[in-house]
Amino acid sequence: MDCPAHDSGKSGIFVSYAAGTLSGVELEALERHLEVCAECRREAAAQREVWAALDVWTPAPVPPDFDSRLYERIAAEGSRRWWHFALRPEFSFRFRAAAPVAAACLTLLVALLLRAPQAPRPAALPPAAAVSTAPVKIDADQVERSLDDIEMLKQMGFAADGSDSPS
Amino acid sequence: MTAAAAYLERDAELMLRVRDGDETSFALLLERHRRPVIHFLSRMVQNPAVSEELAQEVFLRVYKARATYEPTAKFTTWLFRIATHLAINWLRDRRNEKSEDSLDRSAAGEGAPIQIADRAPTKEQEMLYQARLAEVRRAIDALPAKQRAAVLMHKYHEMGYAQIARTLNCSESAVKSLLFRAYETLRARLVHMA
Numbered sequence: 001m002d003c004p005a006h007d008s009g010k011s012g013i014f015v016s017y018a019a020g021t022l023s024g025v026e027l028e029a030l031e032r033h034l035e036v037c038a039e040c041r042r043e044a045a046a047q048r049e050v051w052a053a054l055d056v057w058t059p060a061p062v063p064p065d066f067d068s069r070l071y072e073r074i075a076a077e078g079s080r081r082w083w084h085f086a087l088r089p090e091f092s093f094r095f096r097a098a099a100p101v102a103a104a105c106l107t108l109l110v111a112l113l114l115r116a117p118q119a120p121r122p123a124a125l126p127p128a129a130a131v132s133t134a135p136v137k138i139d140a141d142q143v144e145r146s147l148d149d150i151e152m153l154k155q156m157g158f159a160a161d162g163s164d165s166p167s
Numbered sequence: 168m169t170a171a172a173a174y175l176e177r178d179a180e181l182m183l184r185v186r187d188g189d190e191t192s193f194a195l196l197l198e199r200h201r202r203p204v205i206h207f208l209s210r211m212v213q214n215p216a217v218s219e220e221l222a223q224e225v226f227l228r229v230y231k232a233r234a235t236y237e238p239t240a241k242f243t244t245w246l247f248r249i250a251t252h253l254a255i256n257w258l259r260d261r262r263n264e265k266s267e268d269s270l271d272r273s274a275a276g277e278g279a280p281i282q283i284a285d286r287a288p289t290k291e292q293e294m295l296y297q298a299r300l301a302e303v304r305r306a307i308d309a310l311p312a313k314q315r316a317a318v319l320m321h322k323y324h325e326m327g328y329a330q331i332a333r334t335l336n337c338s339e340s341a342v343k344s345l346l347f348r349a350y351e352t353l354r355a356r357l358v359h360m361a
Contacts, residue, residue, distance in 0.1 A: 012344075012346065012347050046354055046358070047354070049357075049358075049360075050353050050357055051322070054303060054322050054353070056296065056300050056303055059205075059206035059210070060205065066201060066205070070197070070226055073223060074227065
């Protein structure tokens with residue numbers, strides 16, 4: 001193989017070599033080359049040292065309440081979803097064009113409802129005058145008593161027109 | 168079908184079930200992927216509180232996007248793409264605010280010394296380990312964000328060039344170039360540790 005140390009197109013081979021991801025054929029070819037090329041041996045060794053140095057960084061543990069906090073956030077998102085969605089700029093943009101159409105449809109619906117044939121109204125109540133024209137039963141005794149009262153008042157000196165001057 | 172392929176298909180299958188309203192499948196996806204996502208983000212931003220917050224955001228976005236999910240790419244590629252995007256945005260926004268103490272702050276349990284068999288490390292071993300860890304963290308932190316993401320995915324998550332390329336939305340040759348330059352920089356900074 002051509003010397004990777006002098007071939008910029010193959011410079012990444014040492015990265016793959018250190019990572020252990022070289023295919024069988026490539027690995028065999030490189031290892032044969034390393035036996036005869038001191039420069040490439042140094043490159044390969046340096047890359048392996050970097051690779052090993054990075055192993056020192058062990059990862060942080062997962063916080064124990066990670067899942068519960070995530071589910072809380074998901075629940076919070078769900079509860080405010082409908083009005084948040086309505087207030088989002090992309091929602092406004094998406095439905096801005098549809099707003100006039102929606103308004104026109106609403107107007108048409110109101111107009112149709114107002115012009116729709118109406119059910120017959122219940123019969124109107126009779127006017128008050130008609131009620132008063134109903135036959136009234138006249139008590140004759142009552143009339144006679146009233147006339148007697150008037151006559152008595154006249155005899156006592158009170159005018160029938162309400163004047164209080166004696167006759 | 169290989170075990171790895173079956174594992175990946177299982178992710179897509181679970182996500183499709185989440186799309187159909189199966190909450191249990193989301194819990195399974197969380198169980199399978201929360202650890203690598205948190206580890207990746209903790210190394211990317213080197214701040215435990217922020218990395219946890221960003222990891223929460225990753226899974227929240229996955230959940231919110233369930234209705235439109237289509238298994239066009241590996242689930243892990245999608246997951247790491249979201250994580251990388253969030254981390255790079257955070258690093259860009261906080262570039263001027265970053266202080267040295269974020270590097271020196273020891274995360275709870277992060278970089279805990281590896282104990283060999285039943286022997287506890289001596290004080291000197293512990294000090295040496297912490298010094299090496301600080302060097303590595305500084306070296307990684309000094310890398311540009313995209314190189315850093317590529318190295319972390321390559322080194323700690325065993326991703327191949329093709330998957331890193333899809334995650335970072337670039338070509339495989341660009342990934343090889345990113346990794347080569349990143350490892351060259353790390354070599355220069357960590358050579359004294361050999």
